[in-house]
Amino acid sequence: MENTVEVENYKIEKPESWAPNIDDNQLIEYIKESDFSNKQVEEGRDFCYFLDKVYYTNDNGNSEYACVAYTLNEPSNLESASVRDVVVEENETYIIHRISVLRDGVLIDKIADTKIKVLDSENQSEGGVLSSNKKVNITIKDLRLYDVLITEDSRVKVFTDRDFMRKEFLKYVYVTPSTYWAYGNYKFSFINDRKDPIAYKKAFFRDEEGNVLEPEINYLKQGERFVIEKENYINFFDTNREVAPFIDFATDSNWIDLANYIAPLYEEIYNKASLKEFAPKLVEKLDAITDKDEQLQFAIDYVQNHVYYIFNADEMNGHKPQEPSVTYENKQGDCKAKSVLLKVVLDYINIDSSVVLVNFNTDHYITHYLPSLLTFNHVILKINYKGETYFIDATSRDEFGLVENRGFIYFLHYLEVKPNQGLQVREPHKFTYYGINEKVDFSAQNNKGQLKLVTTYKGNRANYMRKYFKNTNKREIIDSWNNFLFYTLNYSNDRNGTDIRTIFKDAVIEIVSDDKKLNEFTIQYYSSIENPYFTDQQKNRFLMYFDRNLVKNNARDFMHTDIPFWHNFDNEKYEIHLTTDEKIDVQEKYTIQESTINNPYFDYTSRKKVTKNGASIFIDYKPLVNLEIPLKDFEDFRNAHHTVADSNFGIGIDIIEQGLLNMLKYSFKKRLK
Structure with a gap:
């Protein structure tokens, strides 16, 4: 050997x-x-x-x-x-x-x-x-x-x-x-x-x-x-x-005894040295900020972006947190070290916070497990501010915004590192803002289309999109939007196999604004389109815009019997306007169809406005998130999403072709309704 x-x-x-x-x-x-x-x-x-x-x-x-x-x-x-x-x-x-x-x-x-x-x-x-x-x-x-x-x-x-x-x-x-x-x-x-x-x-x-x-x-x-x-x-x-x-x-143990075991380990570290002693320059910057919201934002940004995250696999479950003075001096630390440093900074500016233990990967199983500190594999910070509770991952990067506008972390169970704490379950969450707020204008004149999208992303979506635009080639971004619109405008059903770049010839996309406090990232897409209408096999023409992102197929197709469906969607708002210089069927069923869904786990409305040469839809979607849908409620939840998928996720208008035969066909079709 x-x-x-x-x-x-x-x-x-x-x-x-x-x-x-x-x-x-x-x-x-x-x-x-x-x-x-x-x-x-x-x-x-x-x-x-x-x-x-x-x-x-x-x-x-x-x-x-x-x-x-x-x-x-x-x-x-x-x-x-x-x-x-x-x-x-x-x-x-x-x-x-x-x-x-x-x-x-x-x-x-x-x-x-x-x-x-x-x-x-x-x-x-x-x-x-x-x-x-x-x-x-x-x-x-x-x-x-x-x-x-x-x-x-x-x-x-x-x-x-x-x-x-x-x-x-x-x-x-x-x-x-x-x-x-x-x-x-x-x-x-x-x-x-x-x-x-x-x-x-x-x-x-x-x-x-x-x-x-x-x-x-x-x-x-x-x-x-x-x-x-x-x-x-x-x-x-x-x-x-x-x-x-x-x-x-x-x-054999229980959560309260486990919390009492670990809390003194962290308490000892918090009190090793004051922030003024080991970080006078940071204190000077904090003191110069008079607005409390901005002071909190600066503290989070500093620890997330100026202290390098090092995950030491051997030490994650095995040692006391690193002293905050060492983390600050070396500008690096694991999740425990970064969370402790952030807590010490927040203590200095009199903002209540506590370290919490989580495991995002096995979150669903935590209540099926026995109580154990070794269940957890990550440490984050819980912040209580102005009557609201926020969770901040000190190891994150490319996060922006005042605390209420930062990315939302999805998880259910956590153990707070304080004496006499049991396992806690987060309350379901409703966003106060829209993750996506989009306005679409699609007009067709002389068989040429002009398409414009203005989209504002906020929270998690803004963080993701900001990073995507920063790290992705512009041509690749435009191709991604073109591919999405190829299906949204239903061109996949009448010109499949066509090079998408030949359809959206002069597509451009640009960043309109980037507000780092509101954490709002706004982009604009524009393209002109030859032959903007979808044409079916009977040569009927339609102007269509159906955003399939609104159809939550992972909810509609979910079939697991042991793990409840995890609900983690964003608020979304859409305003879609279609106009044409052709005559349209103002009574067509799906053109005028509206919906109102008041499911316990999401509200969804679509409202229409139809004129002789166009139609608009206004969609508002607000889910209750960060929860598991109970099995007894899931089929109603699934069926509500089927209702969304039943032509309530966009709008289409039917063109009435000129000529006597076409008018007769339209009149006959109308009588059949």
């Missing part, structure tokens, strides 16, 4: 005493064909003869063990088995116990055919993501189709002083296996060897009819173990519509 780099990140030795002890004869005995295994192979799937997994924890570290034997009948699995990477954290060791294959009934040791390299697992340092993780690259020579591969290994994480929180608290989420694999024998064991009891909660397990069972919570004392063992096992759940069953293991 060729070992090319340092060996401290991996070892080759026997398993620990708490792990199973499986000899070669037992291995061969476990790998037996059966009616169950033959059926899986006949269906073209690889088969796992057995999988034995163990998670072991004590007060000094955590370890994971696995012994698995599976077929290499599929080329893709052969490829992934031949070369794989194992990422190990700081002070974690990957231990290889066995690498073998069963070939034609003979067990062959493949350790000698294994090449191991240890590499830095680092590819994001330029973006401020620091990690001392290592990547153990394992290459096994001469694996063959129809071999049975057996691997037995462990990962052992030894705690350091920096891991004081992991020493104190355990969190481990066991997720039931992939639905791809069928298992002859499957076993999972959790062994608690810590002095404190471990709670475990089973979630999203189902009965034989597929109904989710009530969560079940039990406890493991020191020396006790939890075991799942199954034969001829396939994990049946609908991966597209259901959550995989999982078990959350965590040190």
Whole structure:
């Protein structure tokens, strides 16, 4: 075997005493064909003869063990088995116990055919993501189709002083296996060897009819173990519509005790030094601002944009926040450091704030998990100002506006770093402004169209658009708008395949204004269009403008049974005017159709104004956001969006062609209505 780099990140030795002890004869005995295994192979799937997994924890570290034997009948699995990477954290060791294959009934040791390299697992340092993780690259020579591969290994994480929180608290989420694999024998064991009891909660397990069972919570004392063992096992759940069953293991605690544990750690840091002592120049700038709103904006802008964000993966869950004086001096820090610095700045200007713990990625699951500080992976700041509550991510960049106009952060659950705090749930939110406010004028004269859009973006939309216009080529931006309008004007149905640039020949787009306090970003698009009408197969002509962004297809198509729909849309307002020098059908059903939707989760109105040579629509959409739509309300919510999609997201006008036959056709059509 060729070992090319340092060996401290991996070892080759026997398993620990708490792990199973499986000899070669037992291995061969476990790998037996059966009616169950033959059926899986006949269906073209690889088969796992057995999988034995163990998670072991004590007060000094955590370890994971696995012994698995599976077929290499599929080329893709052969490829992934031949070369794989194992990422190990700081002070974690990957231990290889066995690498073998069963070939034609003979067990062959493949350790000698294994090449191991240890590499830095680092590819994001330029973006401020620091990690001392290592990547153990394992290459096994001469694996063959129809071999049975057996691997037995462990990962052992030894705690350091920096891991004081992991020493104190355990969190481990066991997720039931992939639905791809069928298992002859499957076993999972959790062994608690810590002095404190471990709670475990089973979630999203189902009965034989597929109904989710009530969560079940039990406890493991020191020396006790939890075991799942199954034969001829396939994990049946609908991966597209259901959550995989999982078990959350965590040190037995409650949210109030956890808040009382972490609050003093932060309180100690807040009081290390005063802002006047370590940041006199910043204090001078703050004191020079007399308007409180602007003072708050300056403080947020300073920490977000003048202090570089560094995410240290090894320290995120493992150490006290960096002192604000160090963060200010070095002009860099992780989310904890930047949030603490911002709080100290706000304390100086007498604005109430507190650090809060969040996890945007698993926000929905937090109430399904047991209470644990290790559930959270990010720190932000909660600001109470003028009777309103705002959440600010100190690690964000390219954010602008007074506090009420800044981008809105979507999440539901958080733990405030103060004594005696429980897990909090944010109230649903209604925006006081429109994320999009757009006016469209589309006129057709002498079979030539003039199209003008003036759009004002605010809040999150303004931040995104400002960044998009800054970082994107102008030609690419115009092409993006042209492509959107190609569908909005329905040209995709009568001139599909045409080069869009030949339709919108002289399209221009420009920034009209950029208000950094109101966080409003206004743009204007203009283009002239030859043949502006959509023409159907019967040669009928229409002037149309239907903005498909108003049709929330992710709401209409949502089908998940376990996770409620997350409602996070912006307020939107549109004013669309179509005019022509042709005669139009002023009684056409969809031209005059209006809508009023008062769903508990959004209000939507469309109002029309029709003249002999044109029509206008005024659309107002105001959702209640930052909430999960309860299952009992979802079908009504979905149907309300179907109503929007039923020609209520824009306007079209029908041209009455000149000539006797066309007038007769129009009169006949009118009588049929």
